[in-house]
Amino acid sequence: MYTAYDQYENEAYCFFSVNIQGTGAPVITVCPASQVIVANEGDATTIAIWDEPMAIESGSSLVADCNYYSGAEFAVDSLNEVNCVFTASTDLESICSFTVTIDPPEDTEDPEISNCPADQTIEAEFGSETASATWTPPTATDNSNTSPTLSVTKEPGSDFDIGITDVVYIARDSSGNTGSCQFKITVTGFVDSADPVIEDCPSNINEFVSSGTTSYQVSWDPPSATDDSGAVELTTDYEPGFSFPANENTLVTYTATDDKGNEDFCTFTVSITVDTEAPTVTNCPTDITETILSGEISTSVTWTSPTVQDNSGDYTVISSPTPGSDFNQGVRTVTYTISDNYGNINNDCSFTVTVTGKYLSTLYKLVIPV
Helix, strand or coil: CEEEECCCCCEEEECCCCCCCCCCCCEEEECCCCEEEECCCCCCEEECCCCCCEEEECCEEECCEECCCCCCEEECCEEEEEEEEEECCCCCEEEEEEEEEEECCCCCCCCEEECCCCCEEEECCCCCCEEECCCCCCEEECCCCCCCEEEECCCCCCEEECEEEEEEEEEECCCCCEEEEEEEEEEECCCCCCCCEEECCCCCEEEEECCCCCEEEECCCCCEEECCCCCEEEEECCCCCEEEECCEEEEEEEEEEECCCCEEEEEEEEEEEECCCCCEEECCCCCEEEEEECCCCEEEECCCCCEEECCCCCEEEEEECCCCEEEECEEEEEEEEEEECCCCEEEEEEEEEEEEEECCCCCCCCCCCC
């Protein structure tokens, strides 16, 4: 006999007999097949009817000796083996065996769940995003009088996140019918969804270096970070004092993270430029001519200094001589030399100052008395 079970404890059977007959044993001519009978609703037993087994010996019919005869009454939800023995005059036997299975009526009725818990609202403690909820589990019954299995999505005493969670109980009977019960657990509380705040984020940094420099160390004042939870971590990919590569723009990022994973970012760029550009000069003064009177040795000469620009913003201006200097008679060249801090020089601005003398004639008047 083979028996198959499913997850709901339903069964199916396969049964057959092997008759071993020797010479002179009865020959079975009729052996009923196994049968399955579905009982009527409410019946505790069921009568089974089958064709009478038959066997012959030397052409004569034999009477079977059976443990059950057609018309026997069997209990519902039972598997019964029927054995009929035929005995020959030689005392040799042949057996006819088959099964009678009495199944209960088909169950299509769902289990019932009683005392389903009511919805409830609980408050999480400050700083927590979960709270524990408990309740009295419901009960389940079934028309089969066998207690159904009862499963639940969340057990009493479980932690629930802030928000609304459905709790579902499912009752399942042996026939696979299900009934359900559902209620809600609402957890209120403070959910930290606010990002930290980074303050005093550095501005972009531009540094110039001399030709041949491959990297340059740059420092800055790190930013600070605050969070409403009071706990915040500030990290960065580059620390102050790092040596940055020349002729590149490097993005520096600070990240502030609170204990709930909320983040804020601060970014700025560090640019290291190899300066090969000389300062530029505009509005270079034109040549100047000054005249002094007879008897004077020199005169003070002034002018408006030229306009200087440099990409680095760091430069030095040297004028030789300087505006307001004293110039003697003759011609003198004034030269401006402008150099930045990275070795680039411009001395394209120069002009002359010419000082000439002027001689005055004196007129005398002779007065003759009359």
